[in-house]
Amino acid sequence: MEDILERIINLALDMDVEYADVRYQRFSSNLIIADNGKISFYESNTLQGIGLRVFKYGGWGFSSTTDFDSDSIKRMVKNAVSISEAVGSSAKRKRSEIVDVKTVHAKEKVSVKVDPMDIPPEEKIELILTANKNAMISEHIKNSYSRLGDFRDTRLFMNSEGSKIEVDVTMVGFMQMSVAKKNGELERVYSNKSYTKGFEFFKEIDASDFAIKISELALSAVNTQHAKPGEYPVVLDPKIIGLFVHEAMGHATEGDLISNNESILANKLNKQIGSELVTIVDDGRIEGGYFVPYDDEGVKKVRTITVENGILKAFLTSRETAYLLEMSPSGNGRAQNYENLPIVRQTNYFIEPRDFSFEELIEDIKEGYYIKGEGAGGGQVDVGQGTFTFQTGPSYIIRNGELGEMVRGTIISGDILTTLKSIDGVGKDFHISTSIFGGCGKQGQSVKVGDGGPHVRVSKMVIGGR
Amino acid sequence: MIFEDLVDKGLQKLNTVAGITEGELFFEETTTWELELEKQIESLKNAKRIGIGARVIVDGRKVGFYSSTVNTPDDIEHIINIAYKIAKAQKEDPDWVSLPKNIGQARVEGIFDKKLANVSVDDLMQLSHEYRDRISEFKDIYPSRSNIEIDRCKVGIVTTYGAELIKEETGLVAWLRMVAKKGAKKASGDEYWISRRWDAPIEWLIGEAARKAVLALKAKKIQSAKMKVIWKNSFATEVLNTMLSRSISAESVQKGRSPLAGKIGEKIASDIFTIIDEGLRKWGIGTSPFDDEGVPQQNMVIFEKGVLKNFVYDSYTAHKEEKESTGNAARGYTSLPHPAPHNLVLKRGRYKLETLISNVEKGILIEDAIGTWLSNPISGEINATITHGQLIENGELTKSVKGVIIRGNWFDIIKNGIEMIGNDVRAGINVYSPSILISEMTIAGK
Numbered sequence: 001m002e003d004i005l006e007r008i009i010n011l012a013l014d015m016d017v018e019y020a021d022v023r024y025q026r027f028s029s030n031l032i033i034a035d036n037g038k039i040s041f042y043e044s045n046t047l048q049g050i051g052l053r054v055f056k057y058g059g060w061g062f063s064s065t066t067d068f069d070s071d072s073i074k075r076m077v078k079n080a081v082s083i084s085e086a087v088g089s090s091a092k093r094k095r096s097e098i099v100d101v102k103t104v105h106a107k108e109k110v111s112v113k114v115d116p117m118d119i120p121p122e123e124k125i126e127l128i129l130t131a132n133k134n135a136m137i138s139e140h141i142k143n144s145y146s147r148l149g150d151f152r153d154t155r156l157f158m159n160s161e162g163s164k165i166e167v168d169v170t171m172v173g174f175m176q177m178s179v180a181k182k183n184g185e186l187e188r189v190y191s192n193k194s195y196t197k198g199f200e201f202f203k204e205i206d207a208s209d210f211a212i213k214i215s216e217l218a219l220s221a222v223n224t225q226h227a228k229p230g231e232y233p234v235v236l237d238p239k240i241i242g243l244f245v246h247e248a249m250g251h252a253t254e255g256d257l258i259s260n261n262e263s264i265l266a267n268k269l270n271k272q273i274g275s276e277l278v279t280i281v282d283d284g285r286i287e288g289g290y291f292v293p294y295d296d297e298g299v300k301k302v303r304t305i306t307v308e309n310g311i312l313k314a315f316l317t318s319r320e321t322a323y324l325l326e327m328s329p330s331g332n333g334r335a336q337n338y339e340n341l342p343i344v345r346q347t348n349y350f351i352e353p354r355d356f357s358f359e360e361l362i363e364d365i366k367e368g369y370y371i372k373g374e375g376a377g378g379g380q381v382d383v384g385q386g387t388f389t390f391q392t393g394p395s396y397i398i399r400n401g402e403l404g405e406m407v408r409g410t411i412i413s414g415d416i417l418t419t420l421k422s423i424d425g426v427g428k429d430f431h432i433s434t435s436i437f438g439g440c441g442k443q444g445q446s447v448k449v450g451d452g453g454p455h456v457r458v459s460k461m462v463i464g465g466r
Numbered sequence: 467m468i469f470e471d472l473v474d475k476g477l478q479k480l481n482t483v484a485g486i487t488e489g490e491l492f493f494e495e496t497t498t499w500e501l502e503l504e505k506q507i508e509s510l511k512n513a514k515r516i517g518i519g520a521r522v523i524v525d526g527r528k529v530g531f532y533s534s535t536v537n538t539p540d541d542i543e544h545i546i547n548i549a550y551k552i553a554k555a556q557k558e559d560p561d562w563v564s565l566p567k568n569i570g571q572a573r574v575e576g577i578f579d580k581k582l583a584n585v586s587v588d589d590l591m592q593l594s595h596e597y598r599d600r601i602s603e604f605k606d607i608y609p610s611r612s613n614i615e616i617d618r619c620k621v622g623i624v625t626t627y628g629a630e631l632i633k634e635e636t637g638l639v640a641w642l643r644m645v646a647k648k649g650a651k652k653a654s655g656d657e658y659w660i661s662r663r664w665d666a667p668i669e670w671l672i673g674e675a676a677r678k679a680v681l682a683l684k685a686k687k688i689q690s691a692k693m694k695v696i697w698k699n700s701f702a703t704e705v706l707n708t709m710l711s712r713s714i715s716a717e718s719v720q721k722g723r724s725p726l727a728g729k730i731g732e733k734i735a736s737d738i739f740t741i742i743d744e745g746l747r748k749w750g751i752g753t754s755p756f757d758d759e760g761v762p763q764q765n766m767v768i769f770e771k772g773v774l775k776n777f778v779y780d781s782y783t784a785h786k787e788e789k790e791s792t793g794n795a796a797r798g799y800t801s802l803p804h805p806a807p808h809n810l811v812l813k814r815g816r817y818k819l820e821t822l823i824s825n826v827e828k829g830i831l832i833e834d835a836i837g838t839w840l841s842n843p844i845s846g847e848i849n850a851t852i853t854h855g856q857l858i859e860n861g862e863l864t865k866s867v868k869g870v871i872i873r874g875n876w877f878d879i880i881k882n883g884i885e886m887i888g889n890d891v892r893a894g895i896n897v898y899s900p901s902i903l904i905s906e907m908t909i910a911g912k
Contacts, residue, residue: 039556042530042556043801043802044532044533044548044552045534045800046533047534047535048534048535049535049537060509062510062511062512063512065513066514067516068537068538069467072467072514076512079512079587083510083512086510086590086591087510089591090506090594090595090598120555121556122555339515341511
């Protein structure tokens with residue numbers, strides 16, 4: 001494949017482009033769904049293609065193909081170049097507007113003991129069916145729904161500056177949704193465990209145990225009360241903190257939203273935007289998260305500290321936004337696949353731990369809530385206005401410094417910057433998670449991300465119930 | 467790779483695989499141009515993708531499916547083999563009968579536009595220049611991210627029953643957003659165009675989006691009340707799609723997820739309500755000589771004068787009821803087929819939109835809303851937040867309205883609530899609809 005990519009770069013250079021990068025990708029994935037003891041879905045797919053990006057006369061051109069015969073490859077190069085010429089004549093940019101980066105030769109790989117592609121379909125079906133059936137722990141579990149997913153994503157990047165980078169990621173995961181019905185009330189709880197490693201993951205975690213735990217959670221939540229709406233001190237668990245920093249903070253630090261002035265954080269660089277306890281990081285290689293050692297522009301993903309002790313320090317950038325923001329490229333130019341142009345995306349976004357124990361976080365709270373992300377999640381953020389609303393999983397009342405009863409159907413909402421300033425306790429624990437079953441969507445592209453942090457206390461947060 | 471040769475090769479390979487009961491290959495070749503515009507051209511992308519979905523049945527009733535892009539013709543054999551392995555691992559499906567055998571083509575007009583199929587970089591640049599010139603005519607109204615996508619798509623289907631079908635289609639989707647500003651206040655307006663031809667009316671799209679943006683800038687909430695509403699054609703297509711597309715699918719009916727289950731032959735709506743799934747509509751977005759299993763498409767009545775007549779079937783759901791497929795299988799190469807309507811068309815009335823408006827003493831004309839898709843097709847509860855609406859007083863449009871929620875029950879509305887149907891049919895997603903005057907809905911405002 002390297003030969004073909006090199007030939008493509010040379011074909012483009014022969015047509016007088018100022019810069020070219022070419023991306024090959026092979027992505028193989030499997031998704032199996034079991035619903036109430038039966039396999040309802042088994043999809044297996046391979047996507048393999050090449051995408052070429054060129055810069056000429058001040059314009060970008062992009063073309064891609066799955067057809068690897070030489071005529072098709074030539075047509076792809078011709079299309080990319082003629083697009084760049086036409087675009088350049090209409091919307092001129094300078095070559096210097098793409099920040100220079102070091103030439104890189106690298107090969108990075110997630111360590112895999114058992115390649116999921118080598119596991120026979122029979123074994124996967126057996127695994128998911130067993131877990132799915134085991135999760136039917138009571139007559140009150142009305143629906144047990146499980147997903148088993150795996151993929152292998154191999155990406156090869158080469159550019160006209162001489163870089164050559166291969167990144168090979170394998171990922172597996174299991175998801176369980178259980179619906180409990182009791183005394184006329186319904187509770188739906190779901191959660192997933194995903195990891196960037198091989199099928200050995202299912203030796204380390206027992207899918208059945210996990211599925212049973214979700215059913216138990218649904219059963220114990222189904223007849224509990226709802227939270228009393230109001231403003232309270234809360235402690236957020238790493239899952240909900242992950243959702244919060246990714247959705248509410250992460251997107252607001254994306255360089256393109258800053259340069260377009262669409263984010264509340266534009267014009268706030270080097271200003272105190274949160275409590276001194278808050279340090280926020282975007283890191284492409286961290287235990288538990290997704291693996292992004294290099295982005296899709298051939299830039300090494302550095303550990304980006306966006307907020308340090310409450311002060312906004314940096315934004316996430318691609319090579320172009322780095323120029324616009326006068327920053328160094330942070331390696332956040334990511335594309336969903338070879339068919340898409342890289343845009344500024346997060347990798348793994350989290351709050352750094354400090355020194356509070358969980359007990360210390362809750363001991364001063366007279367009346368409040370311990371908000372957990374496990375079991376639900378999802379919400380909406382308006383990055384322009386700085387507001388957020390999230391749905392949470394089954395959570396707990398905190399009364400006089402101790403955990404009380406479980407509550408369900410809780411919604412938290414607030415203003416991003418006010419919330420960041422109201423953080424008055426950060427735990428010493430730390431947990432990052434990612435998911436094979438979802439991704440983060442932006443401008444029609446979905447990429448895998450991770451998020452998390454420690455337990456965090458917020459002095460005031462709006463809680464909505466029913 | 468020549469698509470037609472690839473399909474031929476697929477048929478040969480399929481017939482030589484040992485040990486399969488039945489097999490089907492679904493080929494798709496898509497060439498896409500995607501133009502992104504803002505103040506000027508943002509990006510232009512071109513992509514060509516060839517993929518195969520292989521459905522293989524072994525041991526009578528075990529169904530396996532695998533899909534992949536095709537990088538060289540030699541990939542076909544490998545793709546069939548993986549589908550075979552997956553099929554072998556499956557449990558038997560007691561409802562499986564066979565792949566469809568009623569393969570063939572209907573006569574259709576208007577699925578392929580030469581100009582669109584051969585669109586060049588120059589054509590697209592000219593379009594973006596026209597766009598740039600038009601938007602510069604506005605003051606205090608700015609373009610936001612807009613998108614034009616053009617597809618040329620070839621589909622081939624071969625089965626072990628000897629079927630070999632090929633078709634070629636074109637399509638265009640344009641979506642545009644303008645933002646109006648006044649001081650610190652901002653509001654946006656969207657407009658779209660879906661077609662099979664090179665006919666995107668850029669001037670109209672920009673004009674409409676700008677008009678809506680200005681309307682929204684001036685818009686206010688109104689007091690809560692019950693009143694008449696007009697679903698403008700664009701909004702009507704959205705409601706019809708949410709309420710009907712899934713409910714009339716045999717899959718939903720069989721799984722107990724349709725409120726229409728068991729109601730064939732019943733009068734559910736008023737006489738004015740006739741809906742046909744026009745699989746053969748001239749230049750229709752969902753028009754095609756055959757569906758995604760190779761069964762001929764047709765025009766089929768869904769509601770006739772308020773009476774529910776038919777559901778849409780693919781071969782699997784049809785065989786479950788010992789019927790024949792209605793030619794409504796839908797899919798891309800990466801997934802198995804499912805039943806879905808092609809072009810749901812609400813029969814037009816006689817009236818212009820202006821006439822509908824002049825018949826309203828007090829009400830709202832709804833142009834656009836958000837959250838319509840969150841309405842519940844099972845209970846029929848319609849719930850949407852109006853983003854672009856206009857108050858009608860004594861037959862005239864008076865003020866613009868936004869931020870109010872409309873509520874009403876779909877089943878009550880189609881039975882007793884449709885007062886007039888317009889003649890201004892418009893294409894939406896899966897649906898063609900004119901504007902509709904509804905006697906009463908609840909407005910939750912101030």
